[in-house]
Amino acid sequence: MAKNIANDANYIEAARHSLSHVLAQAVCELFDGVQLGIGPAIEDGLYYDFDLHHRITEDDFAAIEAKMNEILKSDTVFEKRVVENPLDFFANTPYKLELVKELVAAGEEITVYESNGFVDLCAGPHVENMRELRNWGFKISSIAGAYWRGNSDNPMLQRVYVHAFPSRKELKEYYAFLEEAKKRDHRTLGNQLDLFFFDETAPGMPYWMPKGMKIYNKLLEFSRKVHEAHGYQEVVGPQLNHSSLWVTSGHWEHYDDNMFKVQIDENNTYALKPMNCPNAMILFKKKNRSYRDLPLRFSELSHLHRNEASGAMHGLMRVQTFRQDDAHIFCTQEQIASEMNGIMDIMDFIYGIFGLKYTAVLSTRPESFLGDIETWNEAEAVLKNVLDTRFGAGEYIVDEGGGAFYGPKIDIKVYDALKREWQLCTIQLDYQLAGNFELEYTDSDGKRKAPVVIHRAVFGSLDRFIGVITEHFAARFPFWLAPVQVGIVPVHKDHERYAHDIREELVQQGFKSTLDTSDGTMGNKIKSYRNELVPYIIIIGDKEVADGTISLRVRTGTQINGIPLSSFIDACKIMEQAYKIDLIENFDAD
RNA sequence: GCUGGUAUAGCUCAGUCGGUAGAGCGCUCCGUUGGUAACGGAGAGGCUCCCGAGUUCGAAUCUCGGUACCAGCACCA
Numbered sequence: 001m002a003k004n005i006a007n008d009a010n011y012i013e014a015a016r017h018s019l020s021h022v023l024a025q026a027v028c029e030l031f032d033g034v035q036l037g038i039g040p041a042i043e044d045g046l047y048y049d050f051d052l053h054h055r056i057t058e059d060d061f062a063a064i065e066a067k068m069n070e071i072l073k074s075d076t077v078f079e080k081r082v083v084e085n086p087l088d089f090f091a092n093t094p095y096k097l098e099l100v101k102e103l104v105a106a107g108e109e110i111t112v113y114e115s116n117g118f119v120d121l122c123a124g125p126h127v128e129n130m131r132e133l134r135n136w137g138f139k140i141s142s143i144a145g146a147y148w149r150g151n152s153d154n155p156m157l158q159r160v161y162v163h164a165f166p167s168r169k170e171l172k173e174y175y176a177f178l179e180e181a182k183k184r185d186h187r188t189l190g191n192q193l194d195l196f197f198f199d200e201t202a203p204g205m206p207y208w209m210p211k212g213m214k215i216y217n218k219l220l221e222f223s224r225k226v227h228e229a230h231g232y233q234e235v236v237g238p239q240l241n242h243s244s245l246w247v248t249s250g251h252w253e254h255y256d257d258n259m260f261k262v263q264i265d266e267n268n269t270y271a272l273k274p275m276n277c278p279n280a281m282i283l284f285k286k287k288n289r290s291y292r293d294l295p296l297r298f299s300e301l302s303h304l305h306r307n308e309a310s311g312a313m314h315g316l317m318r319v320q321t322f323r324q325d326d327a328h329i330f331c332t333q334e335q336i337a338s339e340m341n342g343i344m345d346i347m348d349f350i351y352g353i354f355g356l357k358y359t360a361v362l363s364t365r366p367e368s369f370l371g372d373i374e375t376w377n378e379a380e381a382v383l384k385n386v387l388d389t390r391f392g393a394g395e396y397i398v399d400e401g402g403g404a405f406y407g408p409k410i411d412i413k414v415y416d417a418l419k420r421e422w423q424l425c426t427i428q429l430d431y432q433l434a435g436n437f438e439l440e441y442t443d444s445d446g447k448r449k450a451p452v453v454i455h456r457a458v459f460g461s462l463d464r465f466i467g468v469i470t471e472h473f474a475a476r477f478p479f480w481l482a483p484v485q486v487g488i489v490p491v492h493k494d495h496e497r498y499a500h501d502i503r504e505e506l507v508q509q510g511f512k513s514t515l516d517t518s519d520g521t522m523g524n525k526i527k528s529y530r531n532e533l534v535p536y537i538i539i540i541g542d543k544e545v546a547d548g549t550i551s552l553r554v555r556t557g558t559q560i561n562g563i564p565l566s567s568f569i570d571a572c573k574i575m576e577q578a579y580k581i582d583l584i585e586n587f588d589a590d
Numbered sequence: 591g592c593u594g595g596u597a598u599a600g601c602u603c604a605g606u607c608g609g610u611a612g613a614g615c616g617c618u619c620c621g622u623u624g625g626u627a628a629c630g631g632a633g634a635g636g637c638u639c640c641c642g643a644g645u646u647c648g649a650a651u652c653u654c655g656g657u658a659c660c661a662g663c664a665c666c667a
Contacts, residue, residue: 047662055593055594056593056594057594057595058594058595141661142594142595142661142662143593143594143595143661143662144592144593144594144661144662144663145592145593145594145662145663145664146592146593146662146663146664147592147663147664150663150664151664152591152592152663152664152665156592156593156663156664157593157663158593158594159593159662159663161661161662187659187660191601192601198658198659199658200640200641200657200658200659201658203657203658203659251667254667255667257665258665258666258667274667275667306666306667308665308666309591309592309664309665309666310591310657310658311591311592311593311662311663311664311665312591312664312665312666313658313659314660318666366667368667404667405667406667423666428667489626491623491624491625491626492623492624492625493623493624494623519622521622521623521624521628521629522624522625522626523624523625523626523627523628523629524627524628524629525626526625526626526627527626527627527628528627528628530626530627531627537626539625539626541624541625542625543625551625551626553626559626
């Protein structure tokens with residue numbers, strides 16, 4: 001059985017799950033009083049959750065692996081059995097009993113698998129015989145706490161993670177992948193390339209270095225351009241607002257834990273804004289609005305602050321202060337669909353330029369919500385319809401209960417170098433806030449009506465977006481985004497004057513270049529530009545000075561000698577405007 | 591916040607048994623005047639080895655508390 005279907009995904013999952021039984025047996029044999037949680041197969045292996053008095057640490061890994069290998073030597077079969085009196089059978093295993101009770105209530109048959117004397121509640125499937133796992137490559141990767149059934153009100157179990165692949169070679173390849181992914185890690189690259197850093201006094205609040213700021217500003221510029229073209233008007237509200245605003249918006253009640261608060265005196269507390277919405281409401285209310293003003297699109301790029309749980313921070317991906325390419329659209333019920341599509345158009349355009357692969361997620365009503373259920377259902381139906389049209393029914397994920405407290409949302413998720421998922425774009429329909437702030441506009445019939453509010457961000461957090469694209473491009477940013485676009489290296493001091501002229505021309509044309517006139521050797525200068533991942537290196541020596549040309553070294557490795565600067569600048573202009581174009585490697589010297 | 595781990599030069603890291611700190615890269619200076627990924631040589635950089643207590647004649651090292659970061663869980667409005 002093993003050979004011919006060894007690469008079948010179902011077989012691999014069954015094998016990993018079988019290995020989780022082996023892990024569980026090993027832990028049960030090595031330690032006393034072990035209670036079992038669950039032990040499923042995952043993307044790169046498996047885990048099993050245990051409740052035991054002994055604290056498992058890295059020092060225990062070798063012993064557990066040795067025990068697992070010992071168990072694998074047995075030639076036993078995974079035997080499936082139906083349990084007659086499940087509640088009695090599992091009476092002394094509280095976690096299993098909890099699962100069994102639910103299964104029984106749902107009318108399910110209760111089965112166990114027995115292998116080598118180890119019995120575990122399990123619906124299967126498994127490999128047939130233990131010997132099929134003998135050539136697998138596996139290694140305990142880590143130990144971590146995990147709440148029973150993913151609920152923080154429940155006890156925390158000890159989760160042992162195991163990397164497991166059908167062969168030792170594949171395991172080795174997986175570790176090679178992890179090594180590569182580590183090199184792409186935006187935290188490593190950000191440090192190496194002087195883009196940003198963090199200080200202990202401001203956890204989760206990035207310091208942006210000059211080169212990181214070049215990227216940041218370029219994205220802001222790009223965002224402004226796109227949104228202006230789509231009829232958005234930029235505004236900016238205060239960083240701090242009195243608590244009364246947050247009480248009105250509902251944040252004081254629903255988002256209390258995540259706000260940074262500043263107490264001014266006994267009676268007055270302000271909070272740094274975690275979101276722009278309430279101030280957008282104030283901006284709308286400032287004037288009497290007419291149906292002729294709708295849809296009204298206010299964009300805002302200001303800084304937000306959110307007080308996150310200490311363990312939640314993660315480089316630029318999860319921070320405590322960041323800028324959002326936020327916007328609030330005020331519109332009528334009839335305008336929702338076209339506005340939603342307009343937003344999706346912007347999203348397609350922007351994500352297409354970066355070549356990011358993404359997944360759409362519809363998040364529905366959470367447990368803690370404002371408003372009535374009918375309005376929620378209506379809003380969810382509108383979003384679903386947009387997604388069905390654009391992605392096709394079933395071509396997106398539905399996250400039941402994942403919505404914001406004020407409305408359902410569409411999120412766009414992308415993946416980092418380690419394939420971890422991060423949310424960027426978000427589009428949220430809000431039927432509550434307009435009511436809380438008593439927003440109104442005068443309709444064509446002269447009646448006062450409440451507008452619908454759409455909150456949306458395309459990059460999401462600019463900071464997170466830079467983290468994501470840093471990993472996506474492995475810091476080989478496209479020409480238009482590169483913090484330094486051209487590095488100039490004179491072969492000799494005598495060539496510096498001409499090199500200065502070249503740089504002057506590039507500056508005049510609006511390109512970001514640096515000229516290295518330090519004492520180092522030319523080889524060193526080229527090396528340092530290469531390490532910096534600069535898209536183009538211009539080399540100036542006798543030949544170039546004599547011909548009035550430049551020699552170019554492209555980041556991709558191509559070398560082109562003796563071309564006119566004007567040809568290169570023409571190419572730069574194309575790359576600066578047509579964002580999707582990769583580095584140009586051919587220049588006609590016409 | 592929870593579980594496990596980590597914290598030493600600007601960066602990446604070594605530091606055994608507790609005896610007041612090392613390497614490579616980078617930086618500075620001197621020499622080298624060059625044609626495409628690391629030219630020699632010298633030097634500075636740690637006075638608080640994340641912070642605070644404790645044990646000890648003596649702590650980077652051991653113990654306790656804190657902080658930050660890493661992996662995961664929960665959270666992600």
